[in-house]
Amino acid sequence: MAEKILMKGNEAIGEAAVVAGCRHYFGYPITPQSELIEYMAKRLPQVDGVFLQAESEIAAINMVYGAAGAGARVMTSSSSPGISLKQEGISYIAGAELPCVIVNMVRGGPGLGSIQPGQCDYFQATKGGGHGDYHNIVLVPNSVQELVDYTILAFELADKYRNPVMLLGDGALGQMMEPIAFPQGAAAAPAKPWATTGLRGRKEPNVINSLHIQAPDLEKHNIHLQAKYKTIRENETRWETYKTDDAELVLVAYGISARVALSAMEQARAAGMKVGLFRPITAWPFPYEALAPLAGKAKAFLAVELSAGQMVEDVRLAVNGASPVYHYGRLGGMICSPKEVLGEVTKIMQGKEGK
Numbered sequence: 001m002a003e004k005i006l007m008k009g010n011e012a013i014g015e016a017a018v019v020a021g022c023r024h025y026f027g028y029p030i031t032p033q034s035e036l037i038e039y040m041a042k043r044l045p046q047v048d049g050v051f052l053q054a055e056s057e058i059a060a061i062n063m064v065y066g067a068a069g070a071g072a073r074v075m076t077s078s079s080s081p082g083i084s085l086k087q088e089g090i091s092y093i094a095g096a097e098l099p100c101v102i103v104n105m106v107r108g109g110p111g112l113g114s115i116q117p118g119q120c121d122y123f124q125a126t127k128g129g130g131h132g133d134y135h136n137i138v139l140v141p142n143s144v145q146e147l148v149d150y151t152i153l154a155f156e157l158a159d160k161y162r163n164p165v166m167l168l169g170d171g172a173l174g175q176m177m178e179p180i181a182f183p184q185g186a187a188a189a190p191a192k193p194w195a196t197t198g199l200r201g202r203k204e205p206n207v208i209n210s211l212h213i214q215a216p217d218l219e220k221h222n223i224h225l226q227a228k229y230k231t232i233r234e235n236e237t238r239w240e241t242y243k244t245d246d247a248e249l250v251l252v253a254y255g256i257s258a259r260v261a262l263s264a265m266e267q268a269r270a271a272g273m274k275v276g277l278f279r280p281i282t283a284w285p286f287p288y289e290a291l292a293p294l295a296g297k298a299k300a301f302l303a304v305e306l307s308a309g310q311m312v313e314d315v316r317l318a319v320n321g322a323s324p325v326y327h328y329g330r331l332g333g334m335i336c337s338p339k340e341v342l343g344e345v346t347k348i349m350q351g352k353e354g355k
Contacts, residue, residue, distance in 0.1 A: 032079060094134035253304040257336065
């Protein structure tokens with residue numbers, strides 16, 4: 001790793017993409033990720049890359065489709081309402097099995113909402129978002145260093161599985177500055193013999209398409225996609241645990257909320273309460289099989305997120321009724337504090353939750 005430098009989260013994503021070999025970016029500005037598009041506008045021409053501010057988010061995602069189909073490492077980024085506009089194109093990209101990276105720095109919603117941080121796009125990211133049976137791989141960093149590391153990982157996973165990968169951050173991570181280090185080099189993009197680069201000695205041209213008119217053909221394609229998703233679940237599920245071995249209460253949180261929850265956990269431990277933390281790193285695939293065994297030991301779970309309750313549904317699926325699952329969330333761009341989370345922890349530990 002190189003010497004550490006101080007960098008804003010949005011800009012760190014841009015530089016990480018360049019390190020990963022991304023030379024094509026198409027996007028449209030929206031707060032709180034506009035620094036990323038500004039960074040790419042300046043940086044890509046310096047490395048003989050292509051930057052284009054599209055006329056809309058819809059245009060941008062379809063440009064990503066074209067560049068990915070031609071074999072490029074390509075990225076787009078936006079924030080909540082802009083990602084909503086991209087959903088049709090994302091479904092097309094998933095159906096055509098094209099690798100790309102999509103960054104969503106989530107803001108408060110619904111509607112135009114606010115420019116403050118949120119985690120209210122979890123359903124959209126992990127349950128498809130667009131039409132059809134498909135999945136994005138969804139990575140959920142909790143620091144600027146992880147924004148760097150998982151941006152690079154996102155390009156590698158996208159190429160490995162020919163699948164869109166979403167980096168799901170939030171306005172706080174995008175705007176904060178932390179010391180980070182960039183790796184000396186990322187893995188080179190693999191050969192893409194399927195790409196639409198002309199005949200190049202082939203007798204038949206490659207065709208990129210997500211349209212299958214005949215029902216048996218579309219079913220066969222969907223079965224193939226589901227088999228791929230099963231492989232991703234088996235090999236790419238990621239998570240971290242903190243002091244869960246003896247925990248009577250397990251906090252479950254991701255992204256910026258995981259940092260708050262970790263502080264609350266440490267304060268609870270200092271007060272003599274046996275509290276642990278489970279942090280998903282992949283929101284899809286969600287680490288059900290890693291979380292489920294904790295239900296046999298912990299007396300309760302508390303999902304902490306900046307939403308009215310979205311990830312908590314995956315926690316309940318993992319726990320499967322073995323223990324109570326509670327939820328604490330702030331809405332509209334408000335970030336919960338360690339003190340607030342500790343208050344919820346104390347109520348649960350004292351049996352006062354819901355009273």
